[in-house]
Structure formats: structure tokens, C-alpha cells
Amino acid sequence: MTPAPAPTPLSRFPRPARTAAAVAAALALLLTGCTAAAPDGSDGRIRLRFQSLAWQKESVDANKELVREWNASHPDIRVEYVQGSWDSVHDQLLTSFEGGEAPDVIHDASDDLADFAHGGHLADLRGLLSERLTSDIPRRSWETVTFGEGVYGVPFLQEPRVLIAEKGIIESSGVRVPTPEHPWSWEEFREVAKVLTAAMGKGRYAVAWPLREPVSATLNLGLSAGGRLFHRGGDGKVTIRFTEGDAVVPGTIHDQVNTDRTASPSTLGAGGSDALPGLFGGKYAMVPLGFSYRQQVVSQAPEGFEWMVLPAPAGPGGAVQGVSPQTLSIARDSPYKKEAAAFIDFLLRPANTVRLAKGDWMLPTGEKALADPSLRVAEHGWAIGTALARGLEPAPAQSVRGYPEWKDKVATPAYQEYYSGAIDREELEKRLVKDGNLVLARYQR
Structure with a gap:
């Protein structure tokens, strides 16, 4: 994941397949405002668009608050929050990629990335992400976003x-x-x-x-x-x-x-x-x-x-389940990949990931965030979920x-x-x- 002359360990995972896409009606689903980042001619600022699929109020609020905090501390790199929808995201993204108007930072799920990765629409994140981030997320989670020798998303939330x-x-x-x-x-x-x-x-x-x-x-x-x-x-x-x-x-x-x-x-x-x-x-x-x-x-x-x-009930293998984590990716055509990666790194600092996890009532993939005491309380079953996290594996059909x-x-x-x-x-x-x-x-x- 960090720059190196040889392939990183993440590049040795099996190559997941490209998914089939039904896009006949996709043009009607393109969200307005998802244009690629570009400097503002009046002030020279870099502007990034972050399309989020958060839908619960707590989750939307957490995402928007983090965007505001980023903008307050990075006046030269402004992030605009764009609301997407899980119901239409695949066709909407495909249309925006084909039209050259994709958001810079893309929220999706790992089982939806293969088509975009093999289609050349997503940036290979190796060399863009910090060592802190890459080392904190377990290899089994990185496997869900590795296609061929490239890594095309950051898995950050999951649920048993x-x-x-x-x-x-x-x-x-x-x-x-x-x-x-x-x-x-x-x-x-x-x-x-x-x-x-x-x-x-x-x-x-x-x-x-x-x-x-x-x-x-x-x-x-x-x-x-x-x-x-x-x-x-x-x-x-x-x-x-x-x-x-x-x-x-x-x-x-x-x-x-x-x-x-x-x-x-x-x-x-x-x-x-x-x-x-x-x-x-x-x-x-x-x-x-x-x-x-x-x-x-x-x-x-x-x-x-x-x-x-x-x-959930389990077999002889214990409390093991397949998952497809939620992910953050960068559009290949974004002219500001390093800045987009820096924003992802900010969103996924352990304390911030905990806020996102609480907003979505899900679990972080990152080990430091998962260890946060607030996610290990008995109330509302949080401790049950964090205990089950160690048995979460890539969904069986994700690479087929x-x-x-x-x-x-x-x-x-x-x-x-x-x-x-x-x-x-x-x-x-x-x-x-x-x-x-x-x-x-x-x-x-």
C-alpha cells in the first residue's frame, strides 16, 4: 500500500471478477452536482466532491460534521458533501464515470467495486494511503477490495x-x-x-x-x-x-x-x-x-x-460469517488523488471512524477503532457485535x-x-x- 518497488502483500489476493451491470436506464439516475474536482478560478482552492451513501440521520450528521471539520482545518482543500443513495448507486456511478463527472471520493460497498475497478474507473490506492491506515485494517478486509494487483477501496464499516x-x-x-x-x-x-x-x-x-x-x-x-x-x-x-x-x-x-x-x-x-x-x-x-x-x-x-x-447460530467452524464492507474509493479521473486520499485518511482516523460506526450502528474494520471502549459496552448489544468481528470474512461470492x-x-x-x-x-x-x-x-x- 505504501510506495515500494515490489508488489505489496495486498496485491497477492485472488482476482475478484468484474460484475455485470444493467445500465439501460442509468442516465436517468445520474445525480446532479457530481462533477470532478477542479480549482475555483476565483480563489485557487482545490475542491473535492465526496458522495456519501449515509442515510440514517445519525450517520448523515456524523459525515457532514466531519466534512465541516476538515474544511475548517484545510482552507485550501474544500470538500463538498454530496448525498447518494444505496438504491441507485451502481447505475448512477457507472453513468457518471462514463460521462467524466464522477465524484472524487466515493462511498460504496466492496461487492459493488469489481465492475468499476476492472473498468478502469477507480484509482489504485497503493502508494496513496498512509501506513497508519493500511496497517490498522486487517488483511482479510483488504482482500475484499483487491482486484488483480490493485487496491480500489478502503473497507471501513462492516456488520455481522x-x-x-x-x-x-x-x-x-x-x-x-x-x-x-x-x-x-x-x-x-x-x-x-x-x-x-x-x-x-x-x-x-x-x-x-x-x-x-x-x-x-x-x-x-x-x-x-x-x-x-x-x-x-x-x-x-x-x-x-x-x-x-x-x-x-x-x-x-x-x-x-x-x-x-x-x-x-x-x-x-x-x-x-x-x-x-x-x-x-x-x-x-x-x-x-x-x-x-x-x-x-x-x-x-x-x-x-x-x-x-x-x-447468529454457527457450525463447527465457530461464529464465522461472510461480509462485504462499506468502502471509500477515489475516481481514477480525479485530478487530486493525493488530496482525496488525505481526506479519506482524515475520515478514518480511529476517533472519527468510531463516530461513523456509531452513526451507522455498524462496526469499524480498523482495529484501533474497534477497540474503543464505547463500542464494547453491553448497551444495545455493542459488545456482542465487537466480539463477533473477529469471525467476519470476505463474502464467498464476492470474486465470482x-x-x-x-x-x-x-x-x-x-x-x-x-x-x-x-x-x-x-x-x-x-x-x-x-x-x-x-x-x-x-x-x-
Whole structure:
């Protein structure tokens, strides 16, 4: 990462693939004001545009405050805050890159960078970032933003999946309360769900699985059971194999919904936020969600609702999960890459990263920020999350060429039908493997 004549260790990671982009309507999504940095002719100042995808009020406020602090201490390098959206960022960025009007500093997620990195739209950050920053973030996080021999983003925020549970139901049931060191196994989770459902009464369920987008949740949780699904051969090509490890998580969900009747079938097509009212109303005891959903629980839960954060179930590998961290990148066409890198370095000073993490209710990737005492308190489950951070690994499919098409056309409908009981495991495996490998083959000729 720092200047050196030989490749840095980060350059030896496997080469993630370029993602497919659907951009037919992208011109309509281009945000106004995202022009590249240029000196102001009247005062000679350098002006950088920072496009943020922060959306929660606390997060937006934290980002804007840090921009103001930078501007106050760097009068010759002015940063303008530009609001982006997670819903449209890929197509919007692609259009702005093609039009030569990309923001200088770009907030995104690691699983969205491959197309832009291989397309030559992002700057290689090796040699631009400080040793303080590069050494503080673990290698496993840098792996998520390394494409070929280049590093095209700084991974800075991440979140594990956890169980958000009604405290009273869990504690009164007599079941063992899991910890990050001793989580429930997937088998134990299934048995616990039976106990809770029986105690809760008719029309109530131990679990609500909000799986409108089932693929990343299934694959990332599956790492703990030894599932990887995607396997790279000696020739660099990736094929899909469905092993017993890959069957554990989908099998658990399927059986809870269709056999045990301990998970609600009505939430399978819902988003995470849609399941929270049922949790608050006592219809569900637990909802598997991303760590950041705690903010919605705090802001939306009725007065007197007591809740707790529990680690997600795990397999023999322990509390391991796949993640795609949030990232900060620099546009290749920015004429002020060093200044943009300095701004990123400022944003990601440990104390500032803690502010960003709190604003998004997520976890820092940087080890110094993650060690901050304020992120290790019991309140709102922060300590559970920081304990789980050591088991976060790059998402299994992040480097797979053709993954977006496989996910949208093959995996999403297959998992949805399996979880609802419309198809059996044999048909699920057939679709994921046979149909999936046909898709991947088109990208690896």
C-alpha cells in the first residue's frame, strides 16, 4: 500500500471478477452536482466532491460534521458533501464515470467495486494511503477490495448478522442463552425454536426470517457450517458445488418453516424492517438481521419493550460469517488523488471512524477503532457485535464472475421456492449447480 518497488502483500489476493451491470436506464439516475474536482478560478482552492451513501440521520450528521471539520482545518482543500443513495448507486456511478463527472471520493460497498475497478474507473490506492491506515485494517478486509494487483477501496464499516430477540421470552423459556464464544449450533437453534414456539402459543413463532433477498444471507451465514458453494480451480475458473456444508443453513430455514412450524412463512418475502412490528408485538421471539437494525429497534420499539442481541447460530467452524464492507474509493479521473486520499485518511482516523460506526450502528474494520471502549459496552448489544468481528470474512461470492446474474436469475428464485416448500432439496441443488454453472461458464471462456 505504501510506495515500494515490489508488489505489496495486498496485491497477492485472488482476482475478484468484474460484475455485470444493467445500465439501460442509468442516465436517468445520474445525480446532479457530481462533477470532478477542479480549482475555483476565483480563489485557487482545490475542491473535492465526496458522495456519501449515509442515510440514517445519525450517520448523515456524523459525515457532514466531519466534512465541516476538515474544511475548517484545510482552507485550501474544500470538500463538498454530496448525498447518494444505496438504491441507485451502481447505475448512477457507472453513468457518471462514463460521462467524466464522477465524484472524487466515493462511498460504496466492496461487492459493488469489481465492475468499476476492472473498468478502469477507480484509482489504485497503493502508494496513496498512509501506513497508519493500511496497517490498522486487517488483511482479510483488504482482500475484499483487491482486484488483480490493485487496491480500489478502503473497507471501513462492516456488520455481522445477529439475532434480535425479545428478552422476556428468551429468559423465561429456560433455553441456554448463547454467547459469541459459545453460540447455538444450527441443530441447537432448531431445537430452541421448538421450545420457544411451544411456550409462545398458537399463531406465534420463535423465528421470523425476512428473506426478500435470500442469497447473501444464506451464503454468508453458511460459512460457519463449512459452506462455500463457489470453488476456484487451478485454472482460475470457478464452479459451483453443493456440499453438506452448503445445505445446513437453507435446510434449517426450510425445516423451521415447513416441518417444525417454528418460523413464520409470511415473512419469507419481507424485508428486515417489515418483521420488526411482529417482534414488538410478541408474534416472533427472534429475527435474524444485520447488526445495524438495532437503530430501528431503539427508535421504533414501543415503550417497555425489552430486547437483546444474540449471536447468529454457527457450525463447527465457530461464529464465522461472510461480509462485504462499506468502502471509500477515489475516481481514477480525479485530478487530486493525493488530496482525496488525505481526506479519506482524515475520515478514518480511529476517533472519527468510531463516530461513523456509531452513526451507522455498524462496526469499524480498523482495529484501533474497534477497540474503543464505547463500542464494547453491553448497551444495545455493542459488545456482542465487537466480539463477533473477529469471525467476519470476505463474502464467498464476492470474486465470482457472473455472480450478479446467477444471484438474480438462478439463486434468488431457487432459494425462495425452497424456503416456501415449493421445491425440495434435490431441485434446489440442481438449479444452483446445473443452471448456475451454465451462467458462470459464459463469463469464464
